[in-house]
Amino acid sequence: MKILFVNACVRGEASNTLKLCRAALTTLLEKYPEALLVEVDLDSDRPEPLYPEEVAQRSALHAEKAYDHPIYAYAREFAAADKIVIGAPYWDLAFPAVLKIYLERICAVDVTFAYSPEGKPNSLCRADQLLYISTAGGPVEGFNLGFDYIRALSNVFFGIEDVRCFMIPCLDTGIDIPTTIGEGEEQIRTMVEAWA
Numbered sequence: 669m670k671i672l673f674v675n676a677c678v679r680g681e682a683s684n685t686l687k688l689c690r691a692a693l694t695t696l697l698e699k700y701p702e703a704l705l706v707e708v709d710l711d712s713d714r715p716e717p718l719y720p721e722e723v724a725q726r727s728a729l730h731a732e733k734a735y736d737h738p739i740y741a742y743a744r745e746f747a748a749a750d751k752i753v754i755g756a757p758y759w760d761l762a763f764p765a766v767l768k769i770y771l772e773r774i775c776a777v778d779v780t781f782a783y784s785p786e787g788k789p790n791s792l793c794r795a796d797q798l799l800y801i802s803t804a805g806g807p808v809e810g811f812n813l814g815f816d817y818i819r820a821l822s823n824v825f826f827g828i829e830d831v832r833c834f835m836i837p838c839l840d841t842g843i844d845i846p847t848t849i850g851e852g853e854e855q856i857r858t859m860v861e862a863w864a
């Protein structure tokens with residue numbers, strides 16, 4: 669069993685979102701001690717957007733069915749995971765741009781999904797569950813656009829129906845952050861125990 673952690677917590681160890689992710693992953697590993705945890709650290713990887721040269725290269729590789737090429741590394745890793753945890757702070761009503769770049773790279777035809785003759789996307793991913801973890805400075809109230817997008821991609825392309833969000837809003841409104849995050853860590857551990 670492989671657990672994939674996509675770490676888009678741009679502030680690194682200072683990130684409150686990352687603290688919640690670590691609590692969720694600890695609980696997952698307690699539940700599945702035999703599991704292999706693979707972390708994609710987008711802060712250190714710093715993937716680039718797909719510029720025209722790479723779009724053309726990817727098309728050429730696709731025509732040759734050369735899916736072992738490094739350009740597909742993220743997509744292959746995502747397709748092979750059994751459970752997926754994505755951590756990202758709430759930025760500009762969604763998430764940091766580096767996560768969009770990651771998503772751009774995992775939406776790869778014939779690696780994470782394939783089109784049927786009728787043009788319907790069918791998943792090539794193993795995962796059955798995805799947990800999205802975030803924190804926001806203010807209220808989110810109907811504009812959880814990052815999660816909505818992740819859920820749509822998961823449902824439509826990756827065939828993952830069980831897509832959950834754990835979000836703590838209003839962290840930058842003068843509340844006691846360590847206490848709130850401490851309570852959040854307990855809540856997320858309880859949630860993961862019951863969910864995964």
Ligand SMILES: Cc1cc2nc3c(=O)[nH]c(=O)nc-3n(C[C@H](O)[C@H](O)[C@H](O)COP(=O)(O)O)c2cc1C
Pocket residue numbers: 677678679682683684685686756757758759760761762803804805806807808838839840
């Ligand atoms: C570039 C940037 C954009 C942000 N955009 C929003 C936003 O649209 N709405 C909001 O409520 N908070 C916003 N925030 C505040 C963060 O969501 C909040 O501080 C969050 O808890 C940070 O998580 P972290 O500790 O994991 O980095 C933004 C922060 C930054 C740095």
